[in-house]
Amino acid sequence: MDEKNYKAIVEYLENSYSGAKMMDDFECMCRLTRAIAAFKADPEQEIFSEEFKEQYYSDQVKL
Numbered sequence: 001m002d003e004k005n006y007k008a009i010v011e012y013l014e015n016s017y018s019g020a021k022m023m024d025d026f027e028c029m030c031r032l033t034r035a036i037a038a039f040k041a042d043p044e045q046e047i048f049s050e051e052f053k054e055q056y057y058s059d060q061v062k063l
Helices: 003-022 026-040 050-062
Strands: none
Touching: 003 050, 026 050
16 A cells, blocks of 8 residues: 555544544544554554554554
8 A cells, every 4th residue: 555545544534533523422433543553553563462552552642
């Protein structure tokens, strides 16, 4: 996947998250958060392991 498509997909997921947040749809927010995290993950890394979650949360705090 090229960089343009990658950015478009991440932007779509983030915009969808914002919409779910405005609608107070907590379940959808959780699913979109997981989708964003999985999409941004290294394909070689096991996603949603404790190590992955710790790294993802520490990256989010830096933002």
